[in-house]
Amino acid sequence: MSVINVGQAVVLGVVEGVTEFLPVSSTGHLKITEGLMNIPVDDNAVVGFSAVIQVGAIAAVLVYFFKDIVRIVSAWGRGLRDKNERQHHDYKFAWWVIYATIPIVAVGLAAKPLIEGPLASLWVVAGSLIAGSAVMWAADQMGRHKRGEDDVAFKDAMLVGSSQILALLFPGFSRSGATMSTGLILDLDRVAATRLSFFLGIPALTGAGLYELKDALGTGVGAAPLIVGTVVSFVVAYASIAWLLKFVAKHSFNAFVIYRIIVGVLLFGLLGTGVIDS
Numbered sequence: 001m002s003v004i005n006v007g008q009a010v011v012l013g014v015v016e017g018v019t020e021f022l023p024v025s026s027t028g029h030l031k032i033t034e035g036l037m038n039i040p041v042d043d044n045a046v047v048g049f050s051a052v053i054q055v056g057a058i059a060a061v062l063v064y065f066f067k068d069i070v071r072i073v074s075a076w077g078r079g080l081r082d083k084n085e086r087q088h089h090d091y092k093f094a095w096w097v098i099y100a101t102i103p104i105v106a107v108g109l110a111a112k113p114l115i116e117g118p119l120a121s122l123w124v125v126a127g128s129l130i131a132g133s134a135v136m137w138a139a140d141q142m143g144r145h146k147r148g149e150d151d152v153a154f155k156d157a158m159l160v161g162s163s164q165i166l167a168l169l170f171p172g173f174s175r176s177g178a179t180m181s182t183g184l185i186l187d188l189d190r191v192a193a194t195r196l197s198f199f200l201g202i203p204a205l206t207g208a209g210l211y212e213l214k215d216a217l218g219t220g221v222g223a224a225p226l227i228v229g230t231v232v233s234f235v236v237a238y239a240s241i242a243w244l245l246k247f248v249a250k251h252s253f254n255a256f257v258i259y260r261i262i263v264g265v266l267l268f269g270l271l272g273t274g275v276i277d278s
Contacts, residue, residue, distance in 0.1 A: 003045050008037055009225035010232055013053055017236025020057040020205075021198065021244055023136060023177035023256050024263070028125040031171060032267060035122055035276040042120045045221045051212035052226055054205045056233035061198050064241050068199075089150065093199075096154050100161025101203045107165050108208065119169060122271055122278045128172030129264035133257045136181045140253045143184035149192040156186050160193075161200045172264070175201060180253070190248040198241070 004012070015033050019026040030050050031041045039046055062069060075090030085091060108115070118124075163182040167175035176197050183193025270276045 003043055004039060004049055004221050004225045004229075006225050006228050008039065009049075009053075009229035011037070012049070013056065013229040013232025014236050016050070016053050016229070017057055017060070017233040017238075018240050020054060020233070020237055021061075021176050021201075021241055023132075023174050023180050023253060024260055025125070025129060025132070025167070025172045025174035025177065026054070026057075027167065028129055028172035028174070028263075031120070031122055031125050032263075032276075035278075041122065042116065044116065047116050047120070048212040049221045049226065049229065051208045053209075053229040053233045055209035056230035057237035058202055058205045058209070059234050060237035060241060061202055064238060065198065069202075072199075092154070093152065093157070096152075096157035097161075097199055097203065099154075100157045100200055101207075103158075103162045104164045104168055104204050105207065108168055111169060115168060120171065122267060122276065124170060125172035126264045126267040126271065128170040129174075129260045129267070131170075132166075132173040132177050132181075133260040133264070136177050136253050136260075137257045139181035139184040140190075140257075144187045145184070145189040147186070147188045147192065149188075149195055152188070152192065152196060156183070156188070156196070157200070159186065160196055161204075164200065164204055174260075175204075177256070177260075184253075190253070191245065194245060194248050 012030060012033060015029050016026055019029045027050065034041045034046060072090045072094050075085065075088050076094035078085040079088065079091035079094075160179045160182045163178040164175050166178040167173045179197035179200060180190075180193045183196055184190070188196065271278055
């Protein structure tokens with residue numbers, strides 16, 4: 001019998017789609033939701049399911065930014081064939097995304113037992129939600145928001161890409177929150193930091209989903225919940241991306257900071273009173 005049924009997959013797909021690209025931690029929200037539904041958060045099948053339905057959210061990014069991705073990949077292809085094309089920013093950017101993905105892949109493989117074991121605790125999620133809020137608030141305050149997407153350099157991509165490790169090791173910190181905060185610290189404006197976060201998330205999250213697929217299928221999650229959760233996360237994530245880009249163009253990240261603190265404190269309370277299990 002599947003550890004996750006179709007109804008639960010719908011709920012988790014909605015949670016994944018809403019939170020994957022908002023700086024509030026999709027992993028944290030998934031674990032909280034799983035805990036409330038009495039789904040074992042540290043079960044290998046559940047961890048695998050969470051990674052697989054992320055592919056639905058990534059597919060939403062691919063569709064939403066299709067023209068940008070085609071432009072970047074085309075520039076990369078031309079640069080591979082013609083050295084005169086290699087000074088184009090899009091050609092360089094494609095390589096930067098590849099290079100910036102290496103650190104999180106290396107840490108993800110090396111620390112897999114920790115990530116799926118002790119670090120999967122909801123206590124870690126609660127603490128990381130609050131700690132990540134402090135980082136996000138500080139980054140938004142200190143950032144000068146003066147650099148646009150065309151100003152992104154190799155150093156920016158590597159630092160922002162490497163910051164994804166924080167969310168990998170500390171579920172609740174938020175991959176989007178870590179990458180956007182790092183972009184703000186590097187003086188990128190909010191839209192540029194958000195778009196860079198999207199592009200850097202494509203290879204990392206797609207790779208994680210494909211890597212975990214065998215565990216999700218082989219240890220207790222049926223094909224139907226996986227398909228339903230992935231489709232739902234795609235639809236909801238597409239709407240979430242469109243909303244977020246409009247929001248950050250006119251607002252600070254303070255609303256997310258406050259929300260994360262509230263959720264973190266409530267989670268500590270639920271864990272402390274035994275309402276949900278860690």
